[in-house]
Amino acid sequence: xxxxxxESAVREILIAVGEDPDRDGLKATPARxxxxxxxILGGHSEDPGAHLKTTFDVEYNEIVVLKDIPFYSMCExxxxxxxxxxxxxxxxxxxIVGLSKLARLVEGYARRLQVQERLTxxxxxxxxxxxxxxxxxxxxxxxxxxxxxxxxxxxxxxxVTSALRGHFITDHAARDEVWAHFYHKG
Numbered sequence: 001x002x003x004x005x006x007e008s009a010v011r012e013i014l015i016a017v018g019e020d021p022d023r024d025g026l027k028a029t030p031a032r033x034x035x036x037x038x039x040i041l042g043g044h045s046e047d048p049g050a051h052l053k054t055t056f057d058v059e060y061n062e063i064v065v066l067k068d069i070p071f072y073s074m075c076e077x078x079x080x081x082x083x084x085x086x087x088x089x090x091x092x093x094x095x096i097v098g099l100s101k102l103a104r105l106v107e108g109y110a111r112r113l114q115v116q117e118r119l120t121x122x123x124x125x126x127x128x129x130x131x132x133x134x135x136x137x138x139x140x141x142x143x144x145x146x147x148x149x150x151x152x153x154x155x156x157x158x159x160v161t162s163a164l165r166g167h168f169i170t171d172h173a174a175r176d177e178v179w180a181h182f183y184h185k186g
Contacts, residue, residue: 006033010029043107049108052101052102054098066088069088069106071083080149082145087141089138117161135165139160139162143156
Protein backbone atom coordinates (compact mmCIF):
# COMPACT_ATOMS: atom_id res chain seq x y z
CA UNK A 1 0.00 0.00 0.00
CA UNK A 2 1.20 3.48 -0.81
CA UNK A 3 0.95 5.23 2.58
CA UNK A 4 2.34 8.54 1.32
CA UNK A 5 -0.29 8.70 -1.41
CA UNK A 6 -3.04 7.92 1.11
CA GLU A 7 -1.71 10.68 3.37
CA SER A 8 -1.81 13.17 0.47
CA ALA A 9 -5.36 12.14 -0.42
CA VAL A 10 -6.56 12.50 3.19
CA ARG A 11 -4.93 15.92 3.43
CA GLU A 12 -6.85 16.95 0.28
CA ILE A 13 -10.11 15.62 1.75
CA LEU A 14 -9.54 17.67 4.91
CA ILE A 15 -9.05 20.80 2.80
CA ALA A 16 -12.08 19.94 0.63
CA VAL A 17 -14.39 19.69 3.67
CA GLY A 18 -13.19 23.09 4.94
CA GLU A 19 -10.67 21.97 7.56
CA ASP A 20 -7.13 23.15 8.16
CA PRO A 21 -4.94 20.03 7.92
CA ASP A 22 -2.14 21.91 9.73
CA ARG A 23 -4.14 22.62 12.89
CA ASP A 24 -3.07 20.78 16.02
CA GLY A 25 -5.78 18.10 16.09
CA LEU A 26 -5.42 17.23 12.41
CA LYS A 27 -1.65 17.37 11.78
CA ALA A 28 -1.16 13.63 12.27
CA THR A 29 -4.56 12.59 10.87
CA PRO A 30 -3.33 11.76 7.33
CA ALA A 31 -0.64 9.45 8.72
CA ARG A 32 -3.10 7.85 11.16
CA UNK A 33 -5.60 7.20 8.35
CA UNK A 34 -2.86 5.70 6.17
CA UNK A 35 -1.87 3.32 8.99
CA UNK A 36 -5.54 2.44 9.55
CA UNK A 37 -6.08 1.60 5.87
CA UNK A 38 -2.96 -0.56 5.88
CA UNK A 39 -4.41 -2.48 8.82
CA ILE A 40 -8.06 -2.81 7.83
CA LEU A 41 -7.50 -3.29 4.09
CA GLY A 42 -4.46 -5.55 4.35
CA GLY A 43 -6.37 -8.53 2.97
CA HIS A 44 -5.77 -7.30 -0.59
CA SER A 45 -2.16 -8.42 -0.35
CA GLU A 46 -2.80 -11.99 0.81
CA ASP A 47 -4.43 -15.22 -0.31
CA PRO A 48 -6.81 -15.99 2.57
CA GLY A 49 -7.42 -19.50 1.20
CA ALA A 50 -3.80 -20.36 2.01
CA HIS A 51 -4.81 -20.59 5.68
CA LEU A 52 -6.81 -23.73 4.84
CA LYS A 53 -3.88 -25.68 3.40
CA THR A 54 -2.88 -27.22 6.74
CA THR A 55 -5.33 -30.06 7.33
CA PHE A 56 -5.49 -33.21 9.42
CA ASP A 57 -6.32 -36.76 8.43
CA VAL A 58 -9.28 -37.49 10.71
CA GLU A 59 -12.17 -39.74 9.82
CA TYR A 60 -15.19 -37.56 10.55
CA ASN A 61 -18.32 -37.68 8.43
CA GLU A 62 -20.59 -35.17 10.18
CA ILE A 63 -21.08 -31.43 9.86
CA VAL A 64 -18.40 -29.17 11.35
CA VAL A 65 -19.71 -25.72 12.35
CA LEU A 66 -17.87 -22.63 13.51
CA LYS A 67 -20.25 -19.78 14.22
CA ASP A 68 -20.33 -16.27 15.63
CA ILE A 69 -16.95 -15.33 14.14
CA PRO A 70 -16.84 -11.53 14.45
CA PHE A 71 -15.71 -9.66 11.35
CA TYR A 72 -15.25 -6.06 10.22
CA SER A 73 -15.05 -4.95 6.63
CA MET A 74 -15.27 -1.83 4.48
CA CYS A 75 -18.12 -1.28 2.04
CA GLU A 76 -16.63 -0.59 -1.37
CA UNK A 77 -19.50 1.73 -2.31
CA UNK A 78 -19.07 4.31 0.47
CA UNK A 79 -15.83 3.17 2.15
CA UNK A 80 -17.72 2.89 5.41
CA UNK A 81 -17.46 -0.07 7.78
CA UNK A 82 -19.83 -2.97 8.11
CA UNK A 83 -19.52 -5.53 10.85
CA UNK A 84 -21.16 -8.71 11.92
CA UNK A 85 -20.78 -12.42 12.49
CA UNK A 86 -19.84 -15.18 10.12
CA UNK A 87 -21.10 -18.74 10.47
CA UNK A 88 -19.22 -21.43 8.52
CA UNK A 89 -19.94 -25.13 8.12
CA UNK A 90 -18.44 -27.91 6.07
CA UNK A 91 -18.98 -31.61 5.61
CA UNK A 92 -15.50 -33.16 5.52
CA UNK A 93 -14.53 -35.79 2.99
CA UNK A 94 -11.16 -37.05 4.20
CA UNK A 95 -9.58 -34.23 6.14
CA ILE A 96 -10.46 -31.54 8.68
CA VAL A 97 -8.98 -28.09 9.20
CA GLY A 98 -8.08 -26.29 12.43
CA LEU A 99 -10.86 -23.96 13.55
CA SER A 100 -8.57 -20.95 13.85
CA LYS A 101 -7.84 -21.32 10.13
CA LEU A 102 -11.53 -20.75 9.36
CA ALA A 103 -11.49 -17.56 11.43
CA ARG A 104 -8.33 -16.44 9.58
CA LEU A 105 -10.09 -17.10 6.28
CA VAL A 106 -12.93 -14.78 7.30
CA GLU A 107 -10.51 -12.08 8.41
CA GLY A 108 -8.44 -12.31 5.23
CA TYR A 109 -11.39 -11.75 2.91
CA ALA A 110 -13.08 -9.20 5.19
CA ARG A 111 -9.96 -7.00 5.28
CA ARG A 112 -10.67 -5.72 1.77
CA LEU A 113 -13.01 -3.26 0.15
CA GLN A 114 -16.04 -5.52 -0.04
CA VAL A 115 -19.70 -6.12 -0.52
CA GLN A 116 -21.25 -8.67 1.80
CA GLU A 117 -22.59 -10.80 -1.04
CA ARG A 118 -19.11 -11.25 -2.57
CA LEU A 119 -17.54 -11.90 0.83
CA THR A 120 -20.06 -14.69 1.48
CA UNK A 121 -19.29 -16.40 -1.82
CA UNK A 122 -15.51 -15.95 -1.47
CA UNK A 123 -15.60 -17.79 1.85
CA UNK A 124 -17.70 -20.66 0.48
CA UNK A 125 -15.65 -20.97 -2.70
CA UNK A 126 -12.29 -20.92 -0.86
CA UNK A 127 -13.47 -23.66 1.50
CA UNK A 128 -14.70 -25.81 -1.41
CA UNK A 129 -11.56 -25.28 -3.48
CA UNK A 130 -8.99 -25.87 -0.76
CA UNK A 131 -10.66 -28.31 1.65
CA UNK A 132 -12.49 -30.29 -1.05
CA UNK A 133 -15.29 -31.21 1.37
CA UNK A 134 -18.60 -32.82 0.45
CA UNK A 135 -20.33 -29.51 1.13
CA UNK A 136 -20.02 -25.98 2.52
CA UNK A 137 -22.52 -23.56 4.04
CA UNK A 138 -21.79 -19.93 4.89
CA UNK A 139 -24.09 -17.39 6.54
CA UNK A 140 -23.12 -13.77 7.26
CA UNK A 141 -25.11 -11.31 9.36
CA UNK A 142 -23.91 -7.72 9.33
CA UNK A 143 -24.87 -4.15 10.13
CA UNK A 144 -23.76 -1.63 7.50
CA UNK A 145 -22.91 1.89 8.67
CA UNK A 146 -23.55 3.16 5.13
CA UNK A 147 -27.21 2.37 5.86
CA UNK A 148 -27.43 2.95 9.61
CA UNK A 149 -25.73 6.35 10.00
CA UNK A 150 -26.19 7.95 6.57
CA UNK A 151 -28.67 7.76 3.72
CA UNK A 152 -31.80 5.94 4.87
CA UNK A 153 -30.55 5.94 8.51
CA UNK A 154 -32.04 2.67 9.75
CA UNK A 155 -30.01 1.62 12.82
CA UNK A 156 -30.62 -1.93 13.98
CA UNK A 157 -31.07 -3.30 10.47
CA UNK A 158 -29.18 -6.48 9.70
CA UNK A 159 -28.25 -7.87 6.30
CA VAL A 160 -28.12 -11.67 6.00
CA THR A 161 -26.41 -13.47 3.11
CA SER A 162 -25.82 -17.15 2.57
CA ALA A 163 -23.98 -19.47 0.21
CA LEU A 164 -24.42 -23.22 -0.13
CA ARG A 165 -22.13 -25.55 -2.00
CA GLY A 166 -22.11 -29.29 -2.69
CA HIS A 167 -24.11 -31.57 -0.39
CA PHE A 168 -25.93 -28.68 1.30
CA ILE A 169 -27.60 -27.83 -2.01
CA THR A 170 -28.83 -31.33 -2.78
CA ASP A 171 -29.57 -32.81 0.67
CA HIS A 172 -32.45 -30.93 2.30
CA ALA A 173 -31.98 -32.67 5.67
CA ALA A 174 -28.32 -31.61 5.81
CA ARG A 175 -29.30 -28.08 4.83
CA ASP A 176 -31.96 -27.94 7.57
CA GLU A 177 -29.45 -29.26 10.10
CA VAL A 178 -26.85 -26.62 9.25
CA TRP A 179 -29.43 -23.81 9.39
CA ALA A 180 -30.52 -25.07 12.82
CA HIS A 181 -26.88 -24.93 13.97
CA PHE A 182 -26.44 -21.41 12.58
CA TYR A 183 -29.57 -20.03 14.24
CA HIS A 184 -29.37 -21.92 17.55
CA LYS A 185 -28.33 -19.55 20.28
CA GLY A 186 -26.42 -20.97 23.17
